[in-house]
Amino acid sequence: MGQAMFYHLTRSPLEVALPMLLAKSLQSGWHVVVRGTDAGRLDWLDRTLWTVSDDGFLPHGLAGGPHDALQPVLLTTGREAPNRAQCLMAVDGAEVSAADCETVERACILFDGNDPKAVERARGQWRALTAAGIAAQYWSEEGGRWQKKAESGG
Template sequence: MAEIGFYHLTRTTTQDALPALLGRTLSAGQRAVILCGSEDRLAALDTALWQCQNPDWLPHGSAATGYAAQQPIWLTLQDEEAPNGARFLFLIDGMSSARLDNVDRAFDLFDGNDGTAVAAARQRWVSAKAGGHTLSYWQQGPQGWERKQ
């Protein structure tokens, strides 16, 4: 079973919040897969990660660049076995995964300013809980991420 963290974005966009989480992932010696909801999102995120200044280096790739096994961070549109051996899965754009049993941690980032996104996240929470996963809920606060009960 995976440990799934739900990340309720209230002050920044997904694209702004991801670099810090990915930096921590790499610092922990882990690899990541980011499941994106569209080609446009994947392309924008690819550019944003290369231009990110904090952390200043987030090496990554996608099907467009290839060499999946060598990429610490893999951007994809496919809910498939991690081609880079990642045990951390980032779900953005309301994406869900049938492969939660194959990862150690999942990060579900959703826009707290979008009622539809919040309702969909609640449904994903119910499904993940029914699947026996360990869940946590994080919300952006004035000083950063705050774990809520």
């Protein structure tokens, strides 16, 4: 059973925090599915991920192409992970269920700490996942660097 990691974005926008987490996941040898709620926003993320670094790029693709199963990082609004992802990253309020956590090593919920609705949605996901027995950690960057602020054993 996987672990849920909540990332409370207060200093870094999604386009900064997500590439950092994706790079760490790829370094671990994991395939990742990034689940969003809006196809237009994922299209924007797709373009952004191609230009995040002068040193290189994060290999990825948008779901719906002929090579979805081969993508190390797949951006999707769907619930499936045709790339056999070991890590699920949910952005923009995308739902993560206990069943999702059971199919991956790690489920990451990234949420905008400057949006009260996003914060409340993340709190609801924390309650639902921990009540279902999923181990969870809450990370905040309020102090200028990522710090673990809470943990539930699941």
